[in-house]
Amino acid sequence: xxxxxxxxxxxxxxxxxxxxxxxxxxxxxxxxxxxxxxxxxxxxxxxxxxxxxxxxxxxxxxxxxxxxxxxxxxxxxxxxxxxxxxxxxxxxxxxxxxxxxxxxxxxxxxxxxxxxxxxxxxxxxxxxxxxxxxxxxxxxxxxxxxxxxxxxxxxxxxxxxxxxxxxxxxxxxxxxxxxxxxxxxxxxxxxxxxxxxxxxxxxxxxxxxxxxxxxxxxxxxxx
Amino acid sequence: xxxxxxxxxxxxxxxxxxxxxxxxxxxxxxxxxxxxxxxxxxxxxxxxxxxxxxxxxxxxxxxxxxxxxxxxxxxxxxxxxxxxxxxxxxxxxxxxxxxxxxxxxxxxxxxxxxxxxxxxxxxxxxxxxxxxxxxxxxxxxxxxxxxxxxxxxxxxxxxxxxxxxxxxxxxxxxxxxxxxxxxxxxxxxxxxxxxxxxxxxxxxxxxxxxxxxxxxxxxxxxxxxxxxxxxxxxxxxxxxxxxxxxxxxxxxxxxxxxxxxxxxxxxxxxxxxxxxxxxxxxxxxxxxxxxxxxxxxxxxxxxxxxxxxxxxxxxxxxxxxxxxxxxxxxxxxxxxxxxxxxxxxxxxxxxxxxxxxxxxxxxxxxxxxxxxxxxxxxxxxxxxxxxxxxxxxxxxxxxxxxxxxxxxxxxxxxxxxxxxxxxxxxxxxxxxxxxxxxxxxxxxxxxxxxxxxxxxxxxxxxx
Numbered sequence: 001x002x003x004x005x006x007x008x009x010x011x012x013x014x015x016x017x018x019x020x021x022x023x024x025x026x027x028x029x030x031x032x033x034x035x036x037x038x039x040x041x042x043x044x045x046x047x048x049x050x051x052x053x054x055x056x057x058x059x060x061x062x063x064x065x066x067x068x069x070x071x072x073x074x075x076x077x078x079x080x081x082x083x084x085x086x087x088x089x090x091x092x093x094x095x096x097x098x099x100x101x102x103x104x105x106x107x108x109x110x111x112x113x114x115x116x117x118x119x120x121x122x123x124x125x126x127x128x129x130x131x132x133x134x135x136x137x138x139x140x141x142x143x144x145x146x147x148x149x150x151x152x153x154x155x156x157x158x159x160x161x162x163x164x165x166x167x168x169x170x171x172x173x174x175x176x177x178x179x180x181x182x183x184x185x186x187x188x189x190x191x192x193x194x195x196x197x198x199x200x201x202x203x204x205x206x207x208x209x210x211x212x213x214x215x216x217x218x219x220x221x222x223x
Numbered sequence: 224x225x226x227x228x229x230x231x232x233x234x235x236x237x238x239x240x241x242x243x244x245x246x247x248x249x250x251x252x253x254x255x256x257x258x259x260x261x262x263x264x265x266x267x268x269x270x271x272x273x274x275x276x277x278x279x280x281x282x283x284x285x286x287x288x289x290x291x292x293x294x295x296x297x298x299x300x301x302x303x304x305x306x307x308x309x310x311x312x313x314x315x316x317x318x319x320x321x322x323x324x325x326x327x328x329x330x331x332x333x334x335x336x337x338x339x340x341x342x343x344x345x346x347x348x349x350x351x352x353x354x355x356x357x358x359x360x361x362x363x364x365x366x367x368x369x370x371x372x373x374x375x376x377x378x379x380x381x382x383x384x385x386x387x388x389x390x391x392x393x394x395x396x397x398x399x400x401x402x403x404x405x406x407x408x409x410x411x412x413x414x415x416x417x418x419x420x421x422x423x424x425x426x427x428x429x430x431x432x433x434x435x436x437x438x439x440x441x442x443x444x445x446x447x448x449x450x451x452x453x454x455x456x457x458x459x460x461x462x463x464x465x466x467x468x469x470x471x472x473x474x475x476x477x478x479x480x481x482x483x484x485x486x487x488x489x490x491x492x493x494x495x496x497x498x499x500x501x502x503x504x505x506x507x508x509x510x511x512x513x514x515x516x517x518x519x520x521x522x523x524x525x526x527x528x529x530x531x532x533x534x535x536x537x538x539x540x541x542x543x544x545x546x547x548x549x550x551x552x553x554x555x556x557x558x559x560x561x562x563x564x565x566x567x568x569x570x571x572x573x574x575x576x577x578x579x580x581x582x583x584x585x586x587x588x589x590x591x592x593x594x595x596x597x598x599x600x601x602x603x604x605x606x607x608x609x610x611x612x613x614x615x616x617x618x619x620x621x622x623x624x625x626x627x628x629x630x631x632x633x634x635x636x637x638x639x640x641x642x643x644x645x646x647x648x649x650x651x652x653x654x655x656x657x658x659x660x661x662x663x664x665x666x667x668x669x670x671x672x673x674x675x676x677x678x679x680x681x682x683x684x685x686x
Binding site for chain 1 (some may be wrong): 272368376384392411481483494557558
């Protein structure tokens with residue numbers, strides 16, 4: 001039997017055989033714009049939202065939360081409009097997830113005020129006694145590291161200048177530390193006194209929570 | 224015959240590394256299983272579920288799974304080619320580097336250095352390490368095959384070749400990323416494409432770690448342990464080529480009803496159904512090998528492991544494609560059903576086969592008899608019972624959760640909040656934890672049995 005006595009030929013043939021399905025279902029779609037369409041309604045993340053997203057990644061939130069609402073009646077009822085490919089045009093990496101120990105988050109933005117998130121992150125059990133989500137109050141004790149923010153947005157291809165990134169960070173810091181911030185009381189409650197005047201990791205992840213699905217919601221509102 | 228020049232120290236090293244990472248990975252598994260119904264166990268960020276779950280999957284998939292594969296591969300390669308390992312020092316370096324990499328992987332994942340792409344969570348410096356490790360392994364694989372003294376390559380060698388080639392392609396393509404810092408990178412793919420590449424990878428890395436090399440073990444150690452030749456060589460040829468061809472088309476069945484283009488999902492469903500055939504080709508080949516000699520299920524403790532193992536493989540490869548069907552997927556996806564599915568494969572099929580392979584192989588390479596067949600039988604029943612309790616509980620829990628997500632009142636509104644669905648699972652999570660403990664005890668007995676085996680005095684009569 002020819003091939004079973006020719007290891008190199010065997011290896012090459014195996015490589016060809018495994019590459020056929022790979023090329024058709026993975027490589028070809030990479031070059032089809034329809035796989036990942038872009039919509040002017042969906043805006044890239046701000047530097048702060050991207051930092052928040054990176055904290056979401058670091059903490060492995062995707063192990064319990066999905067970010068794709070399926071086109072099923074009860075799913076749309078529970079979470080909102082089903083997910084469209086356009087929404088993920090700035091997602092590197094994608095965070096669709098594979099398991100819902102917690103609920104889907106793709107339509108979370110704007111559903112609750114910031115104060116809700118501060119409180120919930122600090123102690124999920126204080127709001128839902130039987131929740132099994134870990135507490136993330138300690139994020140408020142970590143100063144947000146923005147030293148790589150510009151580099152991050154550049155690699156992501158968001159097209160912000162260094163100045164714009166600096167401005168986004170300053171704007172958001174201004175917002176959450178101002179006396180008029182609508183979630184000020186709760187933020188002060190969860191944030192150690194020494195960090196109340198600065199951005200924390202908690203601020204960033206809340207900003208990211210509020211971005212999720214926001215563009216689609218505003219698009220629908222305009223209709 | 225006594226000294227054939229075969230390099231067995233590295234086989235032994237990898238076998239005990241596998242055992243070590245198995246125990247570590249299972250302790251972490253028990254820990255996170257407990258966190259599922261008692262979040263107070265999320266004591267520090269390093270021990271929080273989101274980080275630890277990844278240590279569990281990587282620790283067992285890469286630490287235990289790969290070490291078990293390397294151990295048996297280095298053994299099978301030498302035996303089946305009747306050739307000593309061409310580069311034994313490279314293999315020993317491979318062993319040390321492998322354990323260092325797994326330890327670094329565990330620490331870095333606990334520290335939150337994590338790309339989120341399932342089973343490819345390691346950050347880019349460790350990715351490079353993994354590629355180097357793979358090359359070190361591949362050099363020995365191909366060198367020994369080229370130098371071999373046995374003309375025909377047996378079935379197991381085909382599977383090892385396919386694994387060596389395919390893992391390299393999968394790992395490199397899916398881990399292409401742009402570094403931000405030494406501890407952080409971003410995928411080069413965006414959104415739907417990133418998802419498609421990732422699940423092509425994740426599905427196939429499971430296939431080419433938990434199926435292909437485990438089949439190599441099955442085809443080699445089953446005939447060795449039973450003294451019976453494989454039933455059909457032709458069936459194994461057909462199964463092999465159709466398996467490795469069809470596998471790569473099916474990743475998108477993990478992305479059913481997501482924004483991924485529908486045609487990719489549908490193609491994945493079709494090939495998933497097709498995959499039942501080659502999978503069952505191996506199952507039937509295993510069953511018919513014992514045809515006429517089924518009394519070995521009583522008389523030969525290893526036959527039990529192999530036959531139960533291949534049975535779980537058969538069930539796994541029926542359940543998988545069915546879960547991929549859109550309607551069933553709409554119900555089961557994102558629930559604990561899938562978690563049960565995965566664990567039938569890992570706790571049933573993979574561990575059963577690796578256990579039996581080690582029981583056969585360790586006495587051979589050390590010139591000792593197995594310490595206790597009785598303990599091996601106890602080990603068998605513990606891991607079988609533990610696994611069944613574990614997986615069946617998760618299937619029931621998954622069905623319940625799926626049903627609660629879908630339940631509506633007569634007016635069309637949702638009947639249950641998300642939290643209702645979650646809290647109704649806590650009793651199942653407790654039972655699952657108990658099943659895990661039973662399984663873990665079985666594994667401890669396994670480890671004890673192997674350690675005692677190598678600590679005995681060598682048998683003098685035979686070498």
